[in-house]
Amino acid sequence: MCHLGKNDDILYMDQGKKRYIHSTTDESLKSGTVQMEKEILFEAKHMRKEFGPTVALKDVDFTLRRGEIRGLVGENGSGKSTIMSIASGMQPATKGEMLYKGQPWKPGTMVEAQDAGISMILQEANTIPGVTVAQNIFSGHEAEFSRFGLISMPKMKKEAQKVLEHFGITHIKAGEMIDKYTFEDRKLVELVRCVTDQTEILVVDETTTALSLEGREILYKLIHKMADSGKGIVFVSHDMDEILEQCTDLTVLRDGEIIGHLTREEMDAPDAVKTIRYMMVGREIGDKYYREDYDTSHRDEVALELEDVSLGRIRHFNLKLHKGEIIGMGGLSGCGMHDIGRIAYGLEKLSGGRVVRNGQEIKTPLQAINNGIGYISKNRDTEALILNGPIQDNIVLPSIPALIKNTFISPRAEKKLSDREIDNYRIKCHGGKQYVNTLSGGNKQKVSFGKWTAKGSEVIIMDCPTRGVDIGVKQAMYSLIEEMKKQGRAILMISEELSELIGMADRLIIMKDFEVTHEVERSPGLKQTDLIEYMI
Amino acid sequence: MTAIAQEREKQSLLQWIKKHGSAIASLGGLVFCIIFFTIGTGMKGESIWSGDKLSTLIGDVIVTALMAVGAVFIYSLGNMDVSIGKQVGLYSTLLVLIGNATGSLLLGILACIVIAVIIGIINGAAGELLHMYSVISSVVFMMVISGITTIIYSSVGSKNISLTGIDLSFFRSPVNMVIVLVIEYLVIGYFFYFTKFGKYARSIGANQTAAAQSGVNIIKYRVIPYIFLAFCLVTASLFQMGYTGAASDATGTGFEMNVMVSLILGGMPLKGGMKSRLSCAVIGALTFSLLAVGLPIIGVPTRMTFMIKAIIFLLVVLITCRQKNGPLPR
Numbered sequence: 001m002c003h004l005g006k007n008d009d010i011l012y013m014d015q016g017k018k019r020y021i022h023s024t025t026d027e028s029l030k031s032g033t034v035q036m037e038k039e040i041l042f043e044a045k046h047m048r049k050e051f052g053p054t055v056a057l058k059d060v061d062f063t064l065r066r067g068e069i070r071g072l073v074g075e076n077g078s079g080k081s082t083i084m085s086i087a088s089g090m091q092p093a094t095k096g097e098m099l100y101k102g103q104p105w106k107p108g109t110m111v112e113a114q115d116a117g118i119s120m121i122l123q124e125a126n127t128i129p130g131v132t133v134a135q136n137i138f139s140g141h142e143a144e145f146s147r148f149g150l151i152s153m154p155k156m157k158k159e160a161q162k163v164l165e166h167f168g169i170t171h172i173k174a175g176e177m178i179d180k181y182t183f184e185d186r187k188l189v190e191l192v193r194c195v196t197d198q199t200e201i202l203v204v205d206e207t208t209t210a211l212s213l214e215g216r217e218i219l220y221k222l223i224h225k226m227a228d229s230g231k232g233i234v235f236v237s238h239d240m241d242e243i244l245e246q247c248t249d250l251t252v253l254r255d256g257e258i259i260g261h262l263t264r265e266e267m268d269a270p271d272a273v274k275t276i277r278y279m280m281v282g283r284e285i286g287d288k289y290y291r292e293d294y295d296t297s298h299r300d301e302v303a304l305e306l307e308d309v310s311l312g313r314i315r316h317f318n319l320k321l322h323k324g325e326i327i328g329m330g331g332l333s334g335c336g337m338h339d340i341g342r343i344a345y346g347l348e349k350l351s352g353g354r355v356v357r358n359g360q361e362i363k364t365p366l367q368a369i370n371n372g373i374g375y376i377s378k379n380r381d382t383e384a385l386i387l388n389g390p391i392q393d394n395i396v397l398p399s400i401p402a403l404i405k406n407t408f409i410s411p412r413a414e415k416k417l418s419d420r421e422i423d424n425y426r427i428k429c430h431g432g433k434q435y436v437n438t439l440s441g442g443n444k445q446k447v448s449f450g451k452w453t454a455k456g457s458e459v460i461i462m463d464c465p466t467r468g469v470d471i472g473v474k475q476a477m478y479s480l481i482e483e484m485k486k487q488g489r490a491i492l493m494i495s496e497e498l499s500e501l502i503g504m505a506d507r508l509i510i511m512k513d514f515e516v517t518h519e520v521e522r523s524p525g526l527k528q529t530d531l532i533e534y535m536i
Numbered sequence: 537m538t539a540i541a542q543e544r545e546k547q548s549l550l551q552w553i554k555k556h557g558s559a560i561a562s563l564g565g566l567v568f569c570i571i572f573f574t575i576g577t578g579m580k581g582e583s584i585w586s587g588d589k590l591s592t593l594i595g596d597v598i599v600t601a602l603m604a605v606g607a608v609f610i611y612s613l614g615n616m617d618v619s620i621g622k623q624v625g626l627y628s629t630l631l632v633l634i635g636n637a638t639g640s641l642l643l644g645i646l647a648c649i650v651i652a653v654i655i656g657i658i659n660g661a662a663g664e665l666l667h668m669y670s671v672i673s674s675v676v677f678m679m680v681i682s683g684i685t686t687i688i689y690s691s692v693g694s695k696n697i698s699l700t701g702i703d704l705s706f707f708r709s710p711v712n713m714v715i716v717l718v719i720e721y722l723v724i725g726y727f728f729y730f731t732k733f734g735k736y737a738r739s740i741g742a743n744q745t746a747a748a749q750s751g752v753n754i755i756k757y758r759v760i761p762y763i764f765l766a767f768c769l770v771t772a773s774l775f776q777m778g779y780t781g782a783a784s785d786a787t788g789t790g791f792e793m794n795v796m797v798s799l800i801l802g803g804m805p806l807k808g809g810m811k812s813r814l815s816c817a818v819i820g821a822l823t824f825s826l827l828a829v830g831l832p833i834i835g836v837p838t839r840m841t842f843m844i845k846a847i848i849f850l851l852v853v854l855i856t857c858r859q860k861n862g863p864l865p866r
Contacts (some may be wrong), residue, residue, distance in 0.1 A: 345749075347749070365748060365749050366752075366753055369750075369751035370751070382743075382746075383745045383746055383749055384746060384749065386739060386742040386747070386809075386810065388742050388811070389739070389742050389743075389810035390810065393735070393738075393739070393810060397739060397751075397752070398750045398751050400735060400736075401751075404731075404732060407731050407732075408730055409730055409731060409732065
């Protein structure tokens, strides 16, 4: 049995059948009856959080018990990250109280929360650049390796390597500089830094999208081990398969309110995914998610060409992207596909070959933009967006040359363009003047999409375009990508999610070790299992 | 009004205050200084707003404000220029020397603009091309210009030179000073807020990588702000030299610090970016000059005014530049 709905309507799932009852008082149903016997580790009562006029959480009650891996799902901006960011000391609540191990809990900083046993791994990179892996792992704990005021680096390095190996991470060397490692590896270092013997609650906030396949396995093993030893895990993710596989319980949020809870048994129900989606969005998502057609036709004109391109371990790579075509590039992170995106946008200095658009060689992002190419970077917060800037300034930045009239840029024209994209993507904000760093992950991604649709780019290179984006927005983005194809725009879609590549691309290119290992056309019978062997 | 509505209104107000904290602090500081010195000087039987004191105040504020308005462009990039003072010293010297030789300021102004633009271009491009902090190239210029100035004064055989035969009354009129400052503010304001030059400069200051990936030519738009600064420095030099009718080897010494302190007092974020405001220059310069002119009138010994200025500066930095979160420990 599961229960969902809000205020008056509680929707029961009983043996696969939906039943509505009228209830506003039956709190035992809302809080999950099956959980009663386990010890409560953390509790939030009547929690409210406001960001100016935006209400992120409305009177939320949330309970986490020992041994639970509690999934938190909801659309972007539903408040799922906000609950745990308050619990882990990142920001204060506007109202409400918290209890941790039965005691009142009001952490002032993340450091305080972490010392008390609540650790949170964030979506974006949080490592310290310019120092070694070991220094990152023991940041703030240097005194443990200090004698007479001098830090013993060899001792710290040795201990850090031991900790890494304890987590099953053997490919990262503690003595190396952190900058040498990929985003995925740095995320693993962050994980090692966050989780200590004292950790009682681990919050994993949309982290898995930033991890490689191996990294995910390490994380999954860790959270199950922690849960088995009576710790509490809160797992925030948009990946429904992952949630259903890894979590013991699930809480669904919508618009700052808890809509319902599901137990493990309810999550195993045949139509669980459909039910959860309904709870998240508040309407039927429908069956149409990806493209339904299998028409791989496109125009004859080549929109973008990579001719015999070489860079680092990528040797003699060739690609022709046509107008009205979606090419999907897949593989494990670090296989070279992300580099191809950067090359195509003129971000890398090639050792051989060239990138051509409309007969012109593309060597810089400026040349790319002037030739109608847009690029959505995988590293959203550091490369795609100006976080400490208004939404409007971010959206209009690539379009500024088009807005200039005799050197003058009209604020009205800027606002009009920005408001159009805010409406198109339904970005949850109270206007274009709101700063991007106050938006949820998915809404930030919508802003980076809006930059290029505002510019009217003919070729769009998307590196992990739906990373951190909820299903409702994903669906909207997929239909937008489909619409772009119909308009004759060319799309290079780079993704670690094979399902979206299979669902959207006309042609799929799989890479492994910086080489193309497989190329296949869109077809109804194409499955992930057909492609995985070419990736690993 | 319900309790929730009241609470919401309170929260909104708090959020607004938090968002505009820096602007409120800087403007509040200026208002405080105005009120404090109006009352304080009144109690001493003088008024800071009397004709001669106001004239002194404007004379004091004008050069700093003219430089600071141009420097906002540089600071919005996240850059800093410590050669500003020495540049003003050099241009003042050249204006006197060329003015005495030709009997006109025009040729001197043109020469100064050419030199200032060249220095600006090198200063702006060096940081990006040589991958070093922009302040380093400005330190180099500070030393080079210092050397040139020493050579000039050694060859002249005096530490002071005066301009003769040219009417400088225009540069001594407080009204003209205010008019020129307003014109410079409006011109720079137009470029800073309503053209790509200002928008790109602030984007670069906020996130250079994102700006570059959005099509901003980093080197070009790192150099152009220095050209705006060059014009502002020549204008400031004109008023500096025009006010006294002379220049010396010490002219301009410490001006770069006056500009920096003024901008910080005005609420300018030292990291630059989207929150950079042109008003910081004028608010900061006014506050700075009010302290310089007002403190001696209320009886504070000159040697103490530096200490008081330093304490106020420290307070503003503490209020506006606090870091919210440190790195997370293991």
